[in-house]
Amino acid sequence: MWSKLSISLKLALTMIVILGVLAISDGVAVWRTHTAHGQVTNIVQKQTPFLVTTSNLEALFNHYDGVMNSYVLAVNMKNWSLAAKKWTKAQKIGTQLVADIHHLAALGTDPKGVTAFAKAWKNYDAYAMMTHQAGLNHRIAQAVYEQTVANSPATQAATQALNALSLSASQRVHTQSMDVEGNLAAMTDMVLTAWAITVLIALGALWMQWRGIAKPLQQLARVADGLSQGDISQTIPQAPQDETGALAASFRRLVAYFQDLSHAAEAMGQGDLTSAPPTAGPRDTLGQALVTMHQRLRELLQAAQNSGHHVRQQAQAVRTLADQAAGATEQIAAAVHQAAQASGESADGLQHIAAAMQQLKAAGEQVADGTDRQAQAVAAGQRTLSAMQDDQHQMAGAVDHMGTLTTESQVAVQKSREEMVQTLESMDRIADVTQTAATAILRLGDRSKEIGTIVRAISDIADQTNLLALNAAIEAARAGDAGRGFAVVADEVRRLAEQSAQETQNIRELIQSIQEDVGLSVDAINRGREAVQEGQSVATRTREALNAMEHAVGGVADDIQGVIATVQQVESGSLTVGQRMQEIAQAAQNNAAAATEMAASTADAAETVQGLAAIAGETAQGMESMAQTSQDVQASATQLQRSAQDLAEIAEQLGALVDSYHL
Structure with a gap:
């Protein structure tokens, strides 16, 4: 009672x-x-x-x-x-x-x-x-x-x-x-x-006041001192059902509240987002803010995980396409090399044909022999031209395949860039959540100030006790010798009131220490926000790398279009050479039929051979230009491989960072 x-x-x-x-x-x-x-x-x-x-x-x-x-x-x-x-x-x-x-x-x-x-x-x-x-x-x-x-x-x-x-x-x-x-x-x-x-x-x-007021306050003071040192594993002792009991219950709820927040923060710090932080009630602004932050962080990390997995898949696809582009580039280089060899052989054959024509002019008696060699040279030229046309068809197919791969690479890089933009937006939202956490921690500082109300209540109790002690001392003075013992009691009550005031001051200092810890928490949140900003910077650099890769792939596509145009020109020249070779064969047949027409045909053949030599020279120059273009394409493909490798590594790092959180 x-x-x-x-x-x-x-x-x-x-x-x-x-x-x-x-x-x-x-x-x-x-x-x-x-x-x-x-x-x-x-x-x-x-x-x-x-x-x-x-x-x-x-x-x-x-x-x-x-x-x-x-x-x-x-x-x-x-x-x-x-x-x-x-x-x-x-x-x-x-x-x-x-x-x-x-x-x-x-x-x-x-x-x-x-x-x-x-x-x-x-x-x-x-x-x-x-x-x-x-x-x-x-x-x-x-x-x-x-x-x-x-x-x-x-x-x-x-x-x-x-x-x-x-x-x-x-x-x-x-x-x-x-x-x-x-x-x-x-x-x-x-x-x-x-x-x-x-x-x-x-x-x-x-004795009852010491047991019911001073002793519980001393125990609560020790608990408050432990809280000021960050010890939230303390047990609040039982207290009477008065103001000290209410204060002990408030401290008990405060310790439980801090323990719940500590467990939730520890789980979130270890990447465990499977359970939501508990709340103290509908008026728990900090708890509701932590729940909202946990939910939004979970959603953002889920989106970041999905984006990271997609980015890794796209990066793998880009790397595969880059490898295929490199292989196709090597095939194009081999085909161009073979075409260059065939052009050289054609030029040599035409040179031989020109020499034969000159010899045909010089000695008619050697017409038959020259006609036979011409026929053989024309047959060899036709075979070489046929092989060159086959190689040109293969090169055209390879170039078309490279164009397709380049287009797919452009699409993959574009998707990767879009995913990276989404990642940056997720990082921005994470930064917003971090700012919200900082605001919530500041609200925790404001919440700790509410404990000042309890401190003021204790101070009021101490003042009221001191006033009662003063009144008791006055009544004892009026009572004279009969109230001398009561004066001693009044002095003890006044001393207890002063001790309560001192304990109130200690609790006030504890609240200030808690507010300082809140400031440290805000600093930690700010450092986390800086880390998020650094992640945004890395993502921005990744986006720039993707932009550069997209630009490089665009350059490769342009180069491949030039190669396609060059191949088309080579095919056109090959058709012309084939037609001329057919004309040479027809001329050789005519030479075998009529020797009288050989002189006139020899002049025409000389002109034709000169034209073929010119066409062969143009073809050789086209092959050299194609070889240079193939080297450029190969260099671009190599750069694309390196960019794809960098993108894959960045995607792996981002995926590992996001996968460290358990949702």
């Missing part, structure tokens, strides 16, 4: 109990003091005057009796003037005595005793009057008898009544004095008992 009360209510109940004990003890002391004061007042106002008046009355009675004895003696001596004086004096004393009797009766302390003495006085006064009458009548013996013998019973009765009045008054004063002493002693015992009870209650309250 006590542990469920708040600190303010505990302090208030403690103050109420202590003040109640002091109020009861003070009330009893006041009642005892009032009773003693009434008794003392009664003694002073009634008993003491009664006792004094009784003593005075006794003295007056004795004085009256002595004056009457003197009166009787004066009568006996017949000194009538002296007797008259004594009687007058006796009458004055009697009047004073009667007044004292009335005063005693008015006090009302001992009515029976006063009445008994008044009755005895009347009897005695009656004998005094008879004595005076006897003296006035000069009956001296009767006067002496009345004063000495007859009034003895009345004198004894008056004396006994006076003694009874004095004794009863003395007893009443003694009894009431003893009552006053008893009340004072009881008041002293009550004050001592109340002081002892107050001290015990104060010590008990001090």
